[in-house]
Amino acid sequence: MSIIKDQLGREITLKSVPKRIISLVPSQTELLCELALENELVGITKFCVHPYHLKSTKTIVGGTKKVDIEKIKALNPDFILCNKEENTYDFLPELEKIAPTYFSDVISIQDSIDLILRLGSILNRRTESDNLAHKIEFKLVDFKHFIKDKPSRKTAYFIWAKPWMVAGNDTYINEMLKLNKFENIYANMSRYPKVEIEKIRYEGDPDVIILSSEPFPFKDEHAMEIGTYTNRSITVFGDGEMFSWHGSRLLLAFDYFKELHKKLESHF
Known part of the structure; x- marks a missing residue:
């Protein structure tokens, strides 16, 4: 058992490394797949369009602002991934009754890199998250050189x-x-x-x-x-x-x- 904090500073208790994940954020669904977690992903929103094939292989649990709580409950998740901007707090109490619910808060590229590294640590994908963060940092340096003039x-x-x-x-x-x-x-x-x-x-x-x-x-x-x-x-x-x-x-x-x-x- 471990206690972690999400990007809002909320404490979350995990009994073990999550194996049944629901993502209510399209960009974070894509990120989970990039971190080799597609098999652990059991539920997504109707707006999760990348990778494209997920819509036919994963359960759709609603949108980003309105979700089907009963569908989520039936999937028996052990980790639910949300975002401060994309999702509403209205259904947070219901989600927390079902599984540990993690909220990201991303305003900058550094916030994004921080989220990648945090999820890599939480979900046992440190190698994948480190590699992804390094690739993004390299591309960022290159782009800043491109844009400076x-x-x-x-x-x-x-x-x-x-x-x-x-x-x-x-x-x-x-x-x-x-x-x-x-x-x-x-x-x-x-x-x-x-x-x-x-x-x-x-x-x-x-x-x-x-x-x-x-x-x-x-x-x-x-x-x-x-x-x-x-x-x-x-x-x-x-x-x-x-x-x-x-x-x-x-x-x-x-x-x-x-x-x-x-x-x-x-x-x-």
């Missing part, structure tokens, strides 16, 4: 339309924007505020507008509508997983960011 560009990152919502401060997305020298014009606002696109010119008039691929399916008409309220913005459809998924997705994110900058350079 790039110009800063004022940016707005949209996650929803009507109501229009953006990524503000205190978010992992904002940290990814800063890493890319995308100066978030809404960094003075917290979390995911609603904004009026009619005022975007006066609130920063961004050089770049990023329409995220998730959670809202932006289309050309949304790009055109926002564009009517700006002076000179370049609008791109961004891969939301690269900007908002922590964990092993970072292995792909840095290369994606390089290609995004090359694409933008052709417009400026």
